[in-house]
Amino acid sequence: MTGRRTSTALLRDRRALAGGLLLAAVAATALIGPLVLGSPAIEMREVVARRFLVPLARTADGAFHLIGTDRFGRDLLARLLLGARVSLAVGLLAALASLGIGVVLGAVAGYAGGWSDRAIVAVTDAALAIPRVPFLLLLVVLFQPGLGITVVALGLTGWMTVTRLVRAEVRSVRVRPFVEAARALGVRPARVLVRHILPHALTPALVAAALGVGNAIMLEAGLSFLGLGVQPPTPSWGNMIAAGRDALVIAPWVALAPALAVAVTVTAFNLLADALESAIAGEGSA
Amino acid sequence: MRASLAKRLALAVPTLLLVLTLTFVGLHLAPGDPVRLFLGPTADAAAEAAARQAFGLDRPLAAQYGQWLGRFVTGDWGTSIAQHRPVARVLADAVVPTLLLTGLSLLLSYLGGLAIGAVQAARRRSRLDAVLTAVTTGLYALPTYVLALGLVLLFAYGSVLWGWPAQLRFPAIGAQSVGAEFLSPAGRLADRARHLVLPVLTLAIVGAAGAARFVRGSMIEALRQPFARTARAKGLAERVVVLRHALRNALVPLIVLIGLQLPALFSGVVFVETIFAWPGMGRVTVQAVLARDYPVVMAATAVFATLVVLGNLLADGAVALVDPRARSAA
Numbered sequence: 001m002t003g004r005r006t007s008t009a010l011l012r013d014r015r016a017l018a019g020g021l022l023l024a025a026v027a028a029t030a031l032i033g034p035l036v037l038g039s040p041a042i043e044m045r046e047v048v049a050r051r052f053l054v055p056l057a058r059t060a061d062g063a064f065h066l067i068g069t070d071r072f073g074r075d076l077l078a079r080l081l082l083g084a085r086v087s088l089a090v091g092l093l094a095a096l097a098s099l100g101i102g103v104v105l106g107a108v109a110g111y112a113g114g115w116s117d118r119a120i121v122a123v124t125d126a127a128l129a130i131p132r133v134p135f136l137l138l139l140v141v142l143f144q145p146g147l148g149i150t151v152v153a154l155g156l157t158g159w160m161t162v163t164r165l166v167r168a169e170v171r172s173v174r175v176r177p178f179v180e181a182a183r184a185l186g187v188r189p190a191r192v193l194v195r196h197i198l199p200h201a202l203t204p205a206l207v208a209a210a211l212g213v214g215n216a217i218m219l220e221a222g223l224s225f226l227g228l229g230v231q232p233p234t235p236s237w238g239n240m241i242a243a244g245r246d247a248l249v250i251a252p253w254v255a256l257a258p259a260l261a262v263a264v265t266v267t268a269f270n271l272l273a274d275a276l277e278s279a280i281a282g283e284g285s286a
Numbered sequence: 287m288r289a290s291l292a293k294r295l296a297l298a299v300p301t302l303l304l305v306l307t308l309t310f311v312g313l314h315l316a317p318g319d320p321v322r323l324f325l326g327p328t329a330d331a332a333a334e335a336a337a338r339q340a341f342g343l344d345r346p347l348a349a350q351y352g353q354w355l356g357r358f359v360t361g362d363w364g365t366s367i368a369q370h371r372p373v374a375r376v377l378a379d380a381v382v383p384t385l386l387l388t389g390l391s392l393l394l395s396y397l398g399g400l401a402i403g404a405v406q407a408a409r410r411r412s413r414l415d416a417v418l419t420a421v422t423t424g425l426y427a428l429p430t431y432v433l434a435l436g437l438v439l440l441f442a443y444g445s446v447l448w449g450w451p452a453q454l455r456f457p458a459i460g461a462q463s464v465g466a467e468f469l470s471p472a473g474r475l476a477d478r479a480r481h482l483v484l485p486v487l488t489l490a491i492v493g494a495a496g497a498a499r500f501v502r503g504s505m506i507e508a509l510r511q512p513f514a515r516t517a518r519a520k521g522l523a524e525r526v527v528v529l530r531h532a533l534r535n536a537l538v539p540l541i542v543l544i545g546l547q548l549p550a551l552f553s554g555v556v557f558v559e560t561i562f563a564w565p566g567m568g569r570v571t572v573q574a575v576l577a578r579d580y581p582v583v584m585a586a587t588a589v590f591a592t593l594v595v596l597g598n599l600l601a602d603g604a605v606a607l608v609d610p611r612a613r614s615a616a
Contacts, residue, residue, distance in 0.1 A: 125297075126304035129594045133553035134568070134587055137575045138309070218429050222557060225431050226572065241432065248435060249443055259432040266427035 013279060019271030026265050030088055033081035055253055070240075070254050071247060080257055083235040087265070090151055090230070091217035097155025098216075099209040102162025107201070109163070110170025111193050120163070128160050136219065137228060145228045154216045161208045169201035207276045214269030221262050237262050294602060298595045305591040306358065309584050310351055358588070364581040368574065373581045376570060377589055383461055384566035387558070388551055390482065391489035396544065398490065399497020400533070406498070407505030408528045418498070425495035431557040434488045438561070441484060456483045459563045485562045489554055496547070497540070504539050508532040538609045545601030548594045 053069040067076045109120035139153040173179065174197060182196050183189075217237075223229030224238025225245075232239050237258040244255025325337055338344045345353075357364065363373035402422065406415045425433075442458035444450075457463065457480060466477045508514060509532045517527045552568070559568035567586060574582035 122300060123304060126301045129301055129591045130305055131549040131552035131590045133556045134571045134590055137572060138583060221429055222431060245435060248439055252439060255435060263424065263428045267423055270423065270427055
């Protein structure tokens, strides 16, 4: 399967289109929104008069709140958009870290073989047996909860699928004639791996990474929901849901808005990954 | 087949050992200090040293690891620093509620997933298929804790507010009501069952959505195979082709999937147990993590990993039962 055929299959896939459009919309509002709205996301004024305003509310001084306000009278929309930046950044960075670790380990295991292969496979299997959330909780609490450790912990716990895919692909490509030809021409092993073998292994790795972004966003929100991820007052979708939990009964929109944002964004990434997977398998949209 | 299972069992041992080692190293690299947390900020140096010695935390790391591993394998999991109880007892109390929760939700989610996926594959490309795909894709992307909060809002709060019949009102906290010990045995059982409804439903809905997506794909794949064409060609009703031929072939990857999904299920359990105050492993882990209760966290991680490894072995065995081809292959 050549890259061009994969990308045309992808362009014709409705799931890819829907996922891509959703994602573009989320990313665009996250980038532009806070610039337009200014910074009512963190500041608190006249809490009593402004807290828990219903969606579409207009205050006496003319401030308009599209999806209402939270317990401190902060504009929910502004917080949601600022939180989108945090959540998307954490998800992308964590998936990139996982992709990096996974590609390196998978390439080494698949190309070198022997004891390094066995060791990497053993570590991968062991890591897969550890349920991710309990282990994440462990990592995050061990090193003070915060933005940085959340990214590192998510990256450190998400590389196994990538490793397996890359290893399998490298092993199957390694014995193909063009690799032998490259080696016969005297190309150094490292260069054979990077220039001739790895490009073939990258597409499945990208699918795993796309799914990884959605997962990482969901997990970041989960950690923040437990109070162990991004710390207030920095808004993230997870700690916004957690803050809305106490007011679930009197102001359900406070928790509902960020929850919907997580669901929509994760759906977009899942749709993209699904489409990418079928495009690589060459079957089109089923 | 027996030989291959024995080989898998033998492979599980180093896996578990690696898990334990990773956990131990991670815990001891961390900046937090359990002794300070245990004694509080007012303790003097002498008390601190005494506590450190009592917990064996003053010895070299390698010695601590060796001693801990030796005891761990022999079933002595130490004493919980926060609860002053044997760790084995803390976890034994917690593992049964968790297995109850996960077992029931696994059963429900795979039955539901099979039914939904089979309907979708049989009515492929219909409007029903499109609607179900949209619903399962959306639910699959919904975080467990969000679904849990939604169910609480509907069935624990809304049902009372809007005067729904009593059968639709469910408790959202704990495994039994206050004073449940004074109920009759049947009443206690009913009380327990009502407390199970919302947590099990949460996990089952998320699981069913994922399983349905998978079943749909593998059933469509099976319906494209030559054996499905043969079955149709000899005049079998489409219903029989779907239920007897395609479904059975789609079962094998599904059983493998159950094994692979166990870590995710146990991750979901952490959130569900925290929200519903369910007295299981997930809640114990979160509380132990917050209290830096090293022995409990380590043992809990090991127990979670053991459950995953055992679950995968069970799945392998089940595949061998269902699929004759897997019996001969290694």
